[in-house]
Amino acid sequence: MAYEVTLIPGDGIGPEITDAACRVIDATGVEIDWRRAEAGEAVMAHYGTPLPDNVLESIRGTRIALKGPITTPVGSGFRSVNVALRKTLDLYVNLRPAISIPGVKSRYEDIDLVVVRENTEDLYAGVEHMVGDDAAESIKIITRKASERVTRFAFEYARREGRKKVTAVHKANILKYSDGLFLEAAGDVAKKYTDIEFEDRIVDNMCMQLVQKPELYDVLVLPNLYGDIVSDLCAGLVGGLGMAPGANIGDEMAVFEPVHGSAPKYAGKNKANPTATILSAVLMLGHLGEAEAAARVFEAVRAVIGEGRQVTYDLGGDAGTSDMAAAIIEKLA
Numbered sequence: 001m002a003y004e005v006t007l008i009p010g011d012g013i014g015p016e017i018t019d020a021a022c023r024v025i026d027a028t029g030v031e032i033d034w035r036r037a038e039a040g041e042a043v044m045a046h047y048g049t050p051l052p053d054n055v056l057e058s059i060r061g062t063r064i065a066l067k068g069p070i071t072t073p074v075g076s077g078f079r080s081v082n083v084a085l086r087k088t089l090d091l092y093v094n095l096r097p098a099i100s101i102p103g104v105k106s107r108y109e110d111i112d113l114v115v116v117r118e119n120t121e122d123l124y125a126g127v128e129h130m131v132g133d134d135a136a137e138s139i140k141i142i143t144r145k146a147s148e149r150v151t152r153f154a155f156e157y158a159r160r161e162g163r164k165k166v167t168a169v170h171k172a173n174i175l176k177y178s179d180g181l182f183l184e185a186a187g188d189v190a191k192k193y194t195d196i197e198f199e200d201r202i203v204d205n206m207c208m209q210l211v212q213k214p215e216l217y218d219v220l221v222l223p224n225l226y227g228d229i230v231s232d233l234c235a236g237l238v239g240g241l242g243m244a245p246g247a248n249i250g251d252e253m254a255v256f257e258p259v260h261g262s263a264p265k266y267a268g269k270n271k272a273n274p275t276a277t278i279l280s281a282v283l284m285l286g287h288l289g290e291a292e293a294a295a296r297v298f299e300a301v302r303a304v305i306g307e308g309r310q311v312t313y314d315l316g317g318d319a320g321t322s323d324m325a326a327a328i329i330e331k332l333a
């Protein structure tokens with residue numbers, strides 16, 4: 001029986017890279033009934049919202065979605081669809097593996113890190129207001145429940161994937177209440193996983209260490225804002241945003257999407273690297289229990305990038321998005 005998956009093409013380069021990913025997944029033989037649902041700039045005028053109810057209903061029905069990036073205007077305009085989606089569907093984990101692929105130009109060749117970012121609270125809750133005309137206040141919300149469940153996910157993931165260490169990242173030396181609570185909750189959860197090492201790092205030191213000695217780290221668990229920033233740093237370690245997949249996971253549903261944004265300057269130009277979206281779809285296949293198909297796609301991506309011929313501009317080639325997808329599909333045959 002075919003899996004039903006909601007497909008949200010998104011804005012900018014989204015339609016091209018999600019199309020590439022769907023073609024690759026379809027070529028594995030895993031049957032997917034893609035339920036297309038439009039969100040973002042394109043539907044704003046029609047529905048008066050970038051996240052119409054029918055998109056949420058579709059995800060609630062299929063429980064799985066593959067999503068392209070969606071543009072969020074800076075400062076004014078609508079609030080982030082991505083943040084709304086994660087909060088509304090309680091997708092409390094943002095999973096972002098950063099794994100080196102041979103052939104990608106980067107400062108390291110052997111990065112193997114997994115960022116587990118809390119996805120529902122912190123400054124990202126967007127609770128902020130002006131105080132008079134010349135000051136603004138944003139409220140950082142950290143709860144024990146959210147901190148515990150994201151840390152539990154990090155440890156369960158580490159155990160399932162045979163990983164050895166979880167590092168909690170925080171700024172509890174300064175933010176003694178909010179980050180202090182996150183660290184305390186993480187430490188409490190860690191006590192139940194004696195088979196996996198636990199340590200903590202202050203976020204600024206963590207950034208320096210990741211640049212200097214990334215091999216010391218394995219699974220990182222972070223509150224939302226630090227997770228957002230540190231995961232882009234990790235993407236940089238493996239060759240940039242075009243290479244970084246992601247998954248938003250809750251107890252009931254999961255939405256898979258690349259870490260990068262809608263890169264409007266490349267929209268419609270068949271230039272964007274589809275790898276991050278294809279690797280997000282690999283995470284999706286794993287989530288569906290299709291481990292063999294997931295491994296085949298990953299190997300096909302590695303082979304195409306390793307050969308370096310049919311790759312996009314950011315990987316040193318001149319292939320288009322669709323050419324790179326076709327080359328990956330050829331390797332699957």
Ligand code: NAD
Nearest residue numbers: 069070071072073082241242259260261262263272273314
């Ligand atoms: P971006 O990720 O779109 O682009 C940053 C840089 O990376 C650009 O130079 C771009 O050309 C390059 N890049 C990104 N993806 C690429 C790919 N697949 N292949 C090749 N090059 C790629 O970040 P931005 O410019 O800060 O954001 C653009 C829009 O995307 C904003 O509106 C932002 O809010 C939104 N955004 C959405 C998501 C999401 O939907 N999850 C995530 C991040 C940003």
